[in-house]
Amino acid sequence: MIEELLPESVVAVEALRDDPLWEAPLHPEEEGFVARAVAKRRREYAAVRGCARRAMEKLGVPAQAVLSGERGAPRWPAGLIGSMTHCDGYCAAALVRATELASLGIDAEPHGALPDGVGATVFLPAEAQRLAGLAGERPDVHWDRILFSAKESVYKAWYPLTHKWLDFSEADITLRPDPDGTPTGALRAELLVPGPRVGERTLSSFDGRWAVRAGVVVTTVVVPHA
Structure with missing residues (x-):
């Protein structure tokens, strides 16, 4: 997968x-x-x-x-x-x-709802609002778990480039489902703190993918050199 x-x-x-x-x-x-x-x-x-x-x-x-x-x-x-x-x-x-x-991050989580209270401490208000919209369209998908996993993948890609902590609140992540209706899609993390320098650029966002299969959520983030 x-x-x-x-x-x-x-x-x-x-x-x-x-x-x-x-x-x-x-x-x-x-x-x-x-x-x-x-x-x-x-x-x-x-x-x-x-x-x-x-x-x-x-x-x-x-x-x-x-x-x-x-x-x-x-x-x-x-x-x-x-x-x-x-x-x-x-x-x-x-x-x-x-x-x-330049860097990459992967994360896997069980495809189930997050424990009570976790989302309130992890997700930004804008993220929570987008999750509600996604849940209304596809209630069979645990969007909160996908977003949590995406935040983990973002951190794993961030840390080797900066050797600094990145709080959950310091990246605003949007999940975009693929149009074919399968539980797969893209993700973009807008960094809310100064991003790392990669080559001649200072990054302001990370991009990646997500999928749900066989009861597992998997997310990936890839940082190219250019």
Whole structure:
């Protein structure tokens, strides 16, 4: 599913609930990061890194440990950029050569309503208004969950470019469903704070895609070099 939302230059590997990657072993260097974690957390941590190592191999890069850096951001091999995500029964990693893209972010969430009260603390008034309109048109889609996931993908694309925090309130995201009626579409995040510099431009927005399939919401954000 996720590769359909990303450029061809990006290698994406995903694992559904019954995929053998959910039994992937931890790299010895990764053990210390989850030494005290519960079994579920260790399994997710290992599975998503199994996806990342398979993506490395597809790019012709030796499979290696993916350690956590600042704010938990993954540290990729030299020359690569990427993003990882996992939720109950799904995990994925997306990697690309740094010459191809400036940054990318991916996120996955279960396709269900957000817990009570989360939206009020996460969404801007304008976003909440647009969500209400979308829900009126397609009540079978959990638009609040898609928007939450989009905010996570935006942050994951933002952080490697800035090494700064981006609050949920600092990006105004619009979801645009595809006209064919399938639960897929585009997203645009208007940055409400000064954006990062990429090449000769200062970014004021990020663009991406979203999809709902098999009970999972997936969002992606891609930042080109130009």
